[in-house]
Amino acid sequence: MKAYSMDLRQKIVEAVSTGTLKAQVARTFGVGLSTVKRYPGRAERGEDLIPRKPPGKRRKVDGTAQRLLERDLEERPTSTLPERGQLLARVAGVEVSDSTVSRTLRRMGFSRKKIGGCDRTRRVLESSLAHHGRRGHRDRSFGLRGRVRREHLPGAAVRLVEARGAGVRQGAT
Numbered sequence: 001m002k003a004y005s006m007d008l009r010q011k012i013v014e015a016v017s018t019g020t021l022k023a024q025v026a027r028t029f030g031v032g033l034s035t036v037k038r039y040p041g042r043a044e045r046g047e048d049l050i051p052r053k054p055p056g057k058r059r060k061v062d063g064t065a066q067r068l069l070e071r072d073l074e075e076r077p078t079s080t081l082p083e084r085g086q087l088l089a090r091v092a093g094v095e096v097s098d099s100t101v102s103r104t105l106r107r108m109g110f111s112r113k114k115i116g117g118c119d120r121t122r123r124v125l126e127s128s129l130a131h132h133g134r135r136g137h138r139d140r141s142f143g144l145r146g147r148v149r150r151e152h153l154p155g156a157a158v159r160l161v162e163a164r165g166a167g168v169r170q171g172a173t
Contacts, residue, residue, distance in 0.1 A: 003051035004031065004035070004051075006049060006050065008029060008031075009039050009049040010049065011029065012025060012029055012031065012035070012036055012039050012040070013039050013040050013043045013049070015028070015029075016036065016039075016040045017040065022036045022037060023036075059104075060094050060095075060096050060100065061088070061094060061096060061100065061101075061104045062094075064092060065088055065092045065094050065104075066104065066108060068087070068088065068091055068092055069084060069088070069101075069104065069105065069108070070108065072084060072087055073105075073110065081098040081101045081102055082098055084101050084105075085097070085098055085100075085101050088101070
């Protein structure tokens with residue numbers, strides 16, 4: 001979750017200091033009651049209202065290592081996760097597991113994509129795969145669903161669409 005802006009934090013502190021009920025302040029600004037209690041308390045103790053760092057471990061793969069992975073993806077799109085992990089260890093000095101490399105690539109927006117006619121996979125930006133191969137995003141140029149019967153007849157699909165369109169037009173008049 002993103003931290004609240006400094007402007008909102010200061011407005012909450014000002015609203016509580018004017019004597020407005022904390023529950024009313026929470027409803028007005030759309031924040032939790034504990035948040036409304038926390039910010040004025042910090043202000044009274046003389047602490048800053050700036051957001052603190054989120055808890056948890058720091059990521060092993062930092063920005064430099066991510067740029068290295070991006071460059072490696074462009075140069076060697078078919079290399080495996082262990083090969084990418086070895087590259088990070090050699091160049092960036094970061095020892096990570098294959099799953100960490102995979103999670104980092106996923107976080108960067110890359111997805112696994114099979115290379116045609118080959119068992120190996122490569123990483124591709126997910127934005128370039130939009131609607132590719134997903135159900136429900138098929139080409140509907142003829143407006144037909146499922147199998148087209150009598151495919152061997154030339155123009156069978158066009159005749160079906162025309163027949164369906166004519167029925168719709170007749171019913172509309």
